[in-house]
Amino acid sequence: MSKVSVTGSKRVIDEVIEATYDHHSLHVTDYDDRYEGFERGTSLSGAEDVNERLVTVRSLESILDVEGDEIDAAGALDDEDLEARLADVREDVNELNEERDELRAAVRNRQEEIDRMGPFAELGIDLDLLRGYDSLEVVVGEAKPDAVEAALADAETIAAFETFVGGGVVAIVARPAEGAGPGALQDALVGVDVAFLEVPDAEASPSEYVSELERERAELRSELESVDARLAAVKEEAAGFLLRAEEQLTIEAEKKQAPLSFATTENAFVAEGWIPTATFGEFEATIADAVDDHAEVEELERASFTPDGDHHTEPVHGGDSGSDAGREAATDGGHAKRDEPPVVQDNAGAAGPFELLVQGFGRPKYSEFDPTLLVFLTFPLMFGFMIGDLGYGLLYAGIGAFMYRAYDGAMREMGAVAIWAGAFTMLFGIYYGVDVFGYHAYPLLGIESWPISKGLSPGATEWALAWLVASVLFGILHLNVGYVLGFVSQYQQHDLKHAVYEGASWLLLLNGIWVWIFSQHVPGPKPDFIFDSVSVLTLGVVSFAGFPAWMGIAGLVAAVLGVVLIAIGEPAELPEVLAPVVNAVSYARIMAVLLAKGGMALAANLLAFGAYIDQGGEGSFSFIFTPSNLADVQERAAAGEVELVFAGMTTSPDFTAIGIVGGLLVAIVGHIVVLLLGITAAGIQGIRLEYVEFFGKFYQGGGDEYTPFGYDRKYTAEE
Known part of the structure; x- marks a missing residue:
């Protein structure tokens, strides 16, 4: 990588940005205010307008739920067409979206009113009978009738009362005693657990009122479906345009905001960054073709790195081509300004997805050895050793394969890691005695004994x-x-x-x-x-x-x-x-997880299927599975040949069908728990050993990703 500076007159800054953007190779570094006479640049004219339109486009995409797969091929988009059509789409979408919001609010209001009317419908009293009295007080609430009646019977401020009960709702009609003030009924209910309900302002019976509300809600939902259909039609027509508009405006915004990373004076600018050394000559020619001699490109430093870890950065002292401004901006006190070159991790093949685990700690610096290959060689090995089960390994690999096919990006890479972890789990499962969910399956293969055990x-x-x-x-x-x-x-x-x-x-x-x-x-x-x-x-x-x-x-x-x-x-x-x-x-935690997870699987199987220990309790665990086998084991246990550990929920005659169902549930739930804890225990412990014990000896991380100034077009075509 080479550290370069581009120095020129401000009147050609647009052309330099355009040429640099199209070349798509310069990783621009931010100006850090260290050079006297220079200050951070400002956005180009029109940046605010471009950003506003970009926000509008992204808002419309969010409303229409545009996901990015609604367009088949890239196409050109004229600036005038973009502005005119964007205004039309915005007007249509905003109008429909406002109508949709209003309808949704109306549906929610009707639903809330229906919910509020539910207790009164259970009560079965017309609403006009629950209000409008001069000498009587009426309250409705959710309470226990006995508690309400006891409180009112003891209240001196209540001369007479009547309660009406429906479901969990109580309506109380009371005549206050002579001399009692307003609100005597509610005062009498102080201390009673009652949730008062407001009586709706309606003349119809509660059931009729609820029916009317449900009819209105159905009509509103129908209108809402119509609006959703119209929005779907707008999406189908405008999705491709919006994706192209977002991409084009993103490109324009990046170009107009580029000077924010430059060092500038009133008349000149200096842009610095890193570029692959092999492309320096081509980049220099591209700038010269764009602005002739109104800008100078100078190589300031050159960093080299080889796969064996050799790395060094040294200043480049070129002839006469470098500009004074560029040299001044690139030096500090006579010493070349040095910063870490950006990094491209390029681990091809099976090791590639394990970059995700390395980046979880920190991207390697340009001067550091990339440990991705070592993580690829050790993490699945440790994970497989700790779980070591053919059944669990198949499930891990299957989950990983699903993630690898169904997702992109980090989830896809995590799926690949899971596939490798599952593969090593299966290998160690075979190594430990063809373990399948804690059961030694080697006898099924005609093998009498297995020399290796988990312990x-x-x-x-x-x-x-x-x-x-x-x-x-x-x-x-x-x-x-x-x-x-x-x-x-x-x-x-x-x-x-x-x-x-x-x-x-x-x-x-x-x-x-x-x-x-x-x-x-x-x-x-x-x-x-x-x-x-x-x-x-x-x-x-x-x-x-x-x-x-x-x-x-x-x-x-x-x-x-x-x-x-x-x-x-x-x-x-x-x-x-x-x-x-x-x-x-x-690293003893590797053995600890192996025994813990193996022990949990053993316990689940033992509870469900029963187990005994041969050689009078001095040998190995064997599962029982059937009632007939249990009877044989009990006879052998009586003779001292074996030790019965547990009869098993599925094998004991005392449990019958209930025991079979319960035992199977215990086995299934137990193995699901082991499967999930295997991810957290083995995965986390393996990562910890990589990060803390291993990386701490040679690795710091903190490198910058190589992000060249430019854009990989997907939806738009260059003019």
Whole structure:
């Protein structure tokens, strides 16, 4: 990428903007008020009018619910035709929209009146009988009749009363006692739980009044449907025009607002930005063709980046072609102004969708290694390991395939990520014993036993400890990759000294400590399972008693050397010297999620179908499924051959049909919960390990996306 400046007279600013826009390659950087004599530019003449029309077009699209797929091919749109037709469409749409709003309000009013009349219709008393008395007081409300009558019977201000009840509504007609003031009836009901209702001003009976309101509501809805149909007709006719108008006005607005990013004086302007170095000559020629020698294009800096992470930015000292204004604007105190070039992430193929996960942390800077490929290689692996079930994997992949086909943008990319996560979940499900929703299906394939387990059964606890060790070992490998990338980054951006102090020091500390932990030096405090797990994981092929004591001592020496380098180069980081141990142990959450989700699936199946443990309670879980199988298991349990854990809701004769239905519901709901928690637990924990433990060793993010000045036309054709 090359940092360039375009310097010219203000009288050719329109032509320069037009040429730059059409070339569609310059990523314009905002002027930051740092240069004496320059100020931020202002929008070109007519910008306010263009923005007003653009707002109008987008408002009309919102009213008509234009979605963007109502046009087949791009077409030209004349400015005069745009203005004239926009006025006609706006008039038609606004008129119909106002009429629609009025009708909707009228329908709501009728519905509210119907709802208000409902209690009076239940009461069954003509409305004119509930008002208009001189010596009587009448109230209507929703209350319990007994409470109302008790309160009125005890009230000294009420001489006589009568109640009429319909549904939950009570109408009270009362004659106040002599000397009682106005409102005596309501005062007597103070303390009673009653919601007073206002008597509608109508002469008809409540049922007749409701019928009339419903007839009016039906007529209004019919009129509303007619207006909606007319608006649909307007949409069909005007949708294509509005899409073209929005695109054309958006282009005009971007051009007229472009000087807001320029540095300007009364007579000149300077625009700066980044452009692919290969297109610089073509861009320079485009500006020259547009304005001859009234503007100068100068390459200020050149940044290079190679896939291995090599990156540097250096000023470009050209001959005589650069303008003084451009040089002045591009320098500060004699030093070339430098900013990070914009970034284009271009991870083709299967890794591409995983850019979404990287961007969730932050887009890589131009000087940083893009970790998308590494996330693609590790995130699905961790997710699949944590869930490890063929059934769940199929569902995850199916949901991902639906998202990939049905949506665009981020949702489509998330669908692709889900497909990969589901695929690895299926692979690990097969690896763990052809697990299908927590059930070991390998016997159905004619296989008598399976050597690998998740570690949930009493006879397989060594596998749980083995997965703990495997998770930590994966963490050590993952962290090593991060520290190596950090070393390379420091070396390329600074020098070998920085790389040693800030990268190699942590590598020595990480590997030195863990070599000592896995060694026979001071073996007392070290649990045996960290050595025995190697034999478990390799199915007995490899035995590991720990590294020799001398290797442990060498590891300690390396760790101490790492601490010394940190103290010399970055003393402020000395409190973090235990981070390599803590970070690696943090990967134990992979094993924890594996056991938690496997245990939840096991529990759902156990409750629904029942289970027993063979070898007298020292072996593996097996599900029962049928009442006949349950009887056999009970006999074997009595003989001490197995241990019955739970009879099962679907298998016990005591539950019959109710047990079968209830058991199936427990199984279905339980597995849905595991499926959803798998997304949140495995997904979030995997992302956390990527962001916190891994990215923290080499990656900062915060880069700018390459957004060249210009527009990819979709609905309009250039003149």
